[in-house]
Amino acid sequence: MSVAPKPSALIRRPALVITLQALASFAILATFLPLLPSQEWYIRVFDYPRLQLFTLAIVSLLLYNWLAPKTRKRDKFLLVALLVAIVYQAVNIYPYTFLAPKEVKDAAKDSPTDAMLSLLVSNVLMYNKEHGKLIALIQKQEPDIVLLLESDSVWQQAMQPATKKFPYRVEIPLQNTYGMHLYSKLPLRQQKVDYLLDKDIPSIKTFVKLRNGVWVELHVVHPKPPVPTEDATSEKRDAEIVMIARDIANSKYPVVVAGDFNDVAWSRTTELFQEVSGLLDPRLGRGFYNTFNANYLILRWPLDHVFHSTHFKLESIKRLSNIESDHFPMYIRLSFSPENKYEQVEPEADEQTQEDASEIIEEGKEEAAEDKREGKSE
Incomplete structure (x- = not known):
């Protein structure tokens, strides 16, 4: 009878860990590149997908924390950087959610x-x-x-x-x-x-x-x-x-x-x-x-x-x-x-x-x- 591999066994699959590292690195870089003062299109394009990068960073954090080793300094750095990226994106996303105060008030129902x-x-x-x-x-x-x-x-x-x-x-x-x-x-x-x-x-x-x-x-x-x-x-x-x-x-x-x-x-x-x-x-x-x-x-x-x-x-x-x-x-x-x-x-x-x-x-x-x-x- 075959037994499903434990999560720790997946760590020995280098391709999976490398893929996670690549996704996490992309989420981090794409989050912070727009902070550069450059007007080049390949920098400014990352202004757009804020929700997508927020989601990618969360998924990368969860999978990396579950599947990848966390003993090396570079792994710890990657996890911390992902957390910072998630917080940064969340702060910028928050104003557009129903949790935030409305900048424009609702019109009165009896408005002429x-x-x-x-x-x-x-x-x-x-x-x-x-x-x-x-x-x-x-x-x-x-x-x-x-x-x-x-x-x-x-x-x-x-x-x-x-x-x-x-x-x-x-x-x-x-x-x-x-x-x-x-x-x-x-x-x-x-x-x-x-x-x-x-x-x-x-x-x-x-x-x-x-x-x-x-x-x-x-x-x-x-x-x-x-x-x-x-x-x-x-x-x-x-x-x-x-x-x-x-x-x-x-x-x-x-x-x-x-x-x-x-x-x-x-x-x-x-x-x-x-x-x-x-x-x-x-x-x-x-x-x-x-x-x-x-x-x-x-x-x-x-x-x-x-x-x-x-x-x-x-x-x-x-x-x-x-x-x-x-x-x-x-x-x-x-x-x-x-x-x-x-x-x-x-x-x-x-x-x-x-x-x-x-x-x-x-x-x-x-x-x-x-x-x-x-x-x-x-």
């Missing part, structure tokens, strides 16, 4: 309907042909504003059954996957399309009039991600995000910013954006709302964001169903509540933060100028 603003934000994936799924979502949700990203002239034409009910619009159909379409049932004014650092990467700034007569400043953004096929560094992405934050910081209006930041909510750049702009994140204390990648369950993180000023409280927020894009659409409904704005703590930028912001903007402009000299942005 004329103070509401609802947005549906969707990176459609330009090559996606399943237009009907998004049309059905828009018709079901009935948002005040629809923001389409990666939209071209084909999407513009195909979406007419849904967008014909939106009389106010800014349409920027592009073939480079950075097109934008803004459709609004509420009046718009001063629609402005900016190309902050790249001549082919637009952003939108406009003002939308709520039903109660209040004008709200609205920004739509979609910078390039730091990946080899787009930009080798995050310099221009980070600079564009911070430049918009600087613009918002001087606003005298209630503000909403929405779009695909190509950056996760917990990155230093997004934190800097909040501190400089003073905007709030409605996900804090509620959940991650991972919108990318819709095709792979284990590779998801929050790339599509809606931030807003303290003038608003949250009526609802949800990730919508799959439309065959690589992003899930997001829906949010805000309540304009200026009389209660001081119930919410506005992020603030200290002197060092402002210096960091200025440095990021300067580096992004220098990178854009270098790209222009080399013809990359032509």
Whole structure:
């Protein structure tokens, strides 16, 4: 009769222990590499999978503690480093769990309907042909504003059954996957399309009039991600995000910013954006709302964001169903509540933060100028 090997017997299987060491080392390195000041894509990419690295570190710790030897110094060091990585990731994950306090308060149930603003934000994936799924979502949700990203002239034409009910619009159909379409049932004014650092990467700034007569400043953004096929560094992405934050910081209006930041909510750049702009994140204390990648369950993180000023409280927020894009659409409904704005703590930028912001903007402009000299942005 055969007998199952005891765990101690598995220690003699070098391949298993080596595999565990490799996984543990990867979890540790990937956790702490983003702390480096480098903007290279192969460093910044590890900003994204925080939940995945947290899970990998826990699994590695449990298996290593069970199966591998723990008498050698390097094994003890690996176990301690895994514990530190787990704690570090947990601290960063905690604000997005229901255990944490909500940064944005819930709107009162009796909030006036004329103070509401609802947005549906969707990176459609330009090559996606399943237009009907998004049309059905828009018709079901009935948002005040629809923001389409990666939209071209084909999407513009195909979406007419849904967008014909939106009389106010800014349409920027592009073939480079950075097109934008803004459709609004509420009046718009001063629609402005900016190309902050790249001549082919637009952003939108406009003002939308709520039903109660209040004008709200609205920004739509979609910078390039730091990946080899787009930009080798995050310099221009980070600079564009911070430049918009600087613009918002001087606003005298209630503000909403929405779009695909190509950056996760917990990155230093997004934190800097909040501190400089003073905007709030409605996900804090509620959940991650991972919108990318819709095709792979284990590779998801929050790339599509809606931030807003303290003038608003949250009526609802949800990730919508799959439309065959690589992003899930997001829906949010805000309540304009200026009389209660001081119930919410506005992020603030200290002197060092402002210096960091200025440095990021300067580096992004220098990178854009270098790209222009080399013809990359032509």
